[in-house]
Amino acid sequence: MSVALTMPKASAQATAIREAQSVCASQPSLLVAGLEKSYAGGATPVFNDVSFAISKGQSVAIIGANGTGKSTLLRCCLRLIEPDKGCVHIDGADLTAACKTRLRRMRSGVGFIFQKHNLVPRLAVLSNVMHGAIARRKGARCWFHGLAPAAEREYAMHCLEMVGLADLAARRADQLSGGQSQRVAIARSLMQKPSMIFADEPAASLDPHAGEEVMETFRSLSERTGMTLVFVSHQVAHAQRYADRVLGLRQGRLAIDVEAKALDTSILGAFYG
Amino acid sequence: MADAQLRPILPQRMGRVEFLPALMFTAFIAFFAWSLHQAEVDIGELIAGIPNMARIGADMIPPATDRAVPMMLSLLVTFQMALVGTVVGILLSVPLAVLASSNHTPHPWLYTASRGLISLFRTVPDLAWALFFVASVGLGPFAGTLTIIVDTIGFCGRFFAENMEEADPGPAEALTAIGGTKLDIVTCAAIPCALPAMINTSLFSLEKAVRASVVLGLVGAGGIGVELSVSMEMFRYDQAATIVLMIFFLVMAVERFSSLARKRLFARQ
Numbered sequence: 001m002s003v004a005l006t007m008p009k010a011s012a013q014a015t016a017i018r019e020a021q022s023v024c025a026s027q028p029s030l031l032v033a034g035l036e037k038s039y040a041g042g043a044t045p046v047f048n049d050v051s052f053a054i055s056k057g058q059s060v061a062i063i064g065a066n067g068t069g070k071s072t073l074l075r076c077c078l079r080l081i082e083p084d085k086g087c088v089h090i091d092g093a094d095l096t097a098a099c100k101t102r103l104r105r106m107r108s109g110v111g112f113i114f115q116k117h118n119l120v121p122r123l124a125v126l127s128n129v130m131h132g133a134i135a136r137r138k139g140a141r142c143w144f145h146g147l148a149p150a151a152e153r154e155y156a157m158h159c160l161e162m163v164g165l166a167d168l169a170a171r172r173a174d175q176l177s178g179g180q181s182q183r184v185a186i187a188r189s190l191m192q193k194p195s196m197i198f199a200d201e202p203a204a205s206l207d208p209h210a211g212e213e214v215m216e217t218f219r220s221l222s223e224r225t226g227m228t229l230v231f232v233s234h235q236v237a238h239a240q241r242y243a244d245r246v247l248g249l250r251q252g253r254l255a256i257d258v259e260a261k262a263l264d265t266s267i268l269g270a271f272y273g
Numbered sequence: 274m275a276d277a278q279l280r281p282i283l284p285q286r287m288g289r290v291e292f293l294p295a296l297m298f299t300a301f302i303a304f305f306a307w308s309l310h311q312a313e314v315d316i317g318e319l320i321a322g323i324p325n326m327a328r329i330g331a332d333m334i335p336p337a338t339d340r341a342v343p344m345m346l347s348l349l350v351t352f353q354m355a356l357v358g359t360v361v362g363i364l365l366s367v368p369l370a371v372l373a374s375s376n377h378t379p380h381p382w383l384y385t386a387s388r389g390l391i392s393l394f395r396t397v398p399d400l401a402w403a404l405f406f407v408a409s410v411g412l413g414p415f416a417g418t419l420t421i422i423v424d425t426i427g428f429c430g431r432f433f434a435e436n437m438e439e440a441d442p443g444p445a446e447a448l449t450a451i452g453g454t455k456l457d458i459v460t461c462a463a464i465p466c467a468l469p470a471m472i473n474t475s476l477f478s479l480e481k482a483v484r485a486s487v488v489l490g491l492v493g494a495g496g497i498g499v500e501l502s503v504s505m506e507m508f509r510y511d512q513a514a515t516i517v518l519m520i521f522f523l524v525m526a527v528e529r530f531s532s533l534a535r536k537r538l539f540a541r542q
Contacts, residue, residue, distance in 0.1 A: 080450055108452030118443035122465045131461055135452030143461050185447075192451060 111189025132191025179210025362425025395427030414495030
């Protein structure tokens with residue numbers, strides 16, 4: 001995680017930042033400028049020169065065909081995968097230049113929902129939710145709900161209530177359905193008290209009904225808390241219904257950046273071509 | 274002509290013999306034949322020894338019960354050595370396994386050092402460790418317990434590390450994304466995810482320790498092995514038979530318990 005990133009020349013980077021920032025009236029929640037990633041020492045480029053900015057409270061969907069680097073892009077935005085070039089700013093702070101400690105602190109302010117939920121299967125739902133406070137509260141007190149301070153336990157229950165699963169707090173995570181697991185993962189990220197949530201195909205491993213439930217949960221949280229939401233989806237219908245804005249990745253580049261309500265069949269036809 | 278071209282080619286009955294594999298196979302056969310000679314394997318001597326086996330077997334029946342109580346106490350000590358050695362060994366194995374797992378080690382040097390230590394503990398035979406500890410701390414169960422601790426670290430350290438490496442990386446990635454430290458990730462994700470496999474390994478380790486603790490007594494490291502050694506040296510084969518039976522029931526009981534515990538564990542999963 002301590003890899004120093006090769007930045008584009010300062011002036012080029014500043015231009016990329018200015019261009020990306022120009023779409024936002026105020027300071028963006030997330031700003032990505034000139035981001036590049038490739039595998040096998042540059043032989044397999046994933047995406048090139050991706051720049052965009054997302055305003056606070058906006059809900060943005062990233063769409064694209066398989067293998068276009070949507071999930072990699074989202075992971076690069078939190079340096080779960082190190083990008084090769086470019087920079088990512090979260091609430092004005094440069095994530096790509098952050099040292100290990102600062103990176104951990106910055107990550108703690110962003111929720112990340114994975115396609116496969118990534119709960120710890122043998123632990124209770126409440127312990128899994130409690131993990132969201134790990135970076136906020138140092139030490140062992142948030143490792144398991146039995147050790148946690150009363151205030152954190154209550155807040156974890158509140159997070160579970162927000163996703164409608166307070167009655168399952170004591171159940172083991174491996175005894176939940178796919179939809180319930182994903183909602184617990186959302187509760188875990190709410191426990192972080194995040195300013196923004198990234199979701200990597202949150203409905204992909206769920207049946208259509210559970211998928212809709214999860215997306216509805218996102219919408220209601222976004223409306224209630226005003227947090228920024230960035231989600232990757234294969235389902236254009238989800239992008240149209242649950243996002244304010246849609247970004248489309250094609251052949252490693254940002255091919256579309258439109259308002260969700262403007263996304264029509266002619267744009268989609270040209271995009272998926 | 275066209276038919277002949279279309280007909281599929283019949284594979285040869287035997288594949289072509291490659292030179293290098295054939296040479297290696299011949300070398301192995303030659304080495305095995307030499308090893309048989311060096312091991313002094315002699316069917317004639319085996320047949321000549323059958324009457325002695327029968328005589329010793331006859332002397333073993335009926336097993337003697339005159340020293341049953343001290344023998345049972347020694348057996349209990351043997352089990353206690355195994356239990357203490359295994360539990361302490363497992364507790365010490367966990368942090369060492371974290372350092373020795375490629376995905377959780379804090380530094381490559383620590384990885385190499387801990388892997389090296391575990392390999393040393395595992396590859397040196399337990400009898401050699403027992404002789405070392407008997408010479409260091411004197412005769413008795415403590416030397417045996419230390420031997421079992423070292424043996425358990427060698428066994429569990431390696432398998433715990435592999436269990437952690439093979440566990441689902443998803444929860445660890447989630448905690449990384451939350452901003453967790455290495456310690457948070459190991460405690461909250463790596464160990465809970467690897468726990469069933471680690472408990473399984475620990476149960477095997479207990480079985481192994483009980484069997485090993487019997488043999489350790491033969492070199493003076495305490496327990497029932499001392500009794501067995503004395504009985505054999507005094508030609509009290511009837512007493513030796515009692516000891517062998519006791520060991521058999523102890524090992525069976527531990528294996529049965531371990532098997533039941535394993536079943537319950539995986540049924541709950």
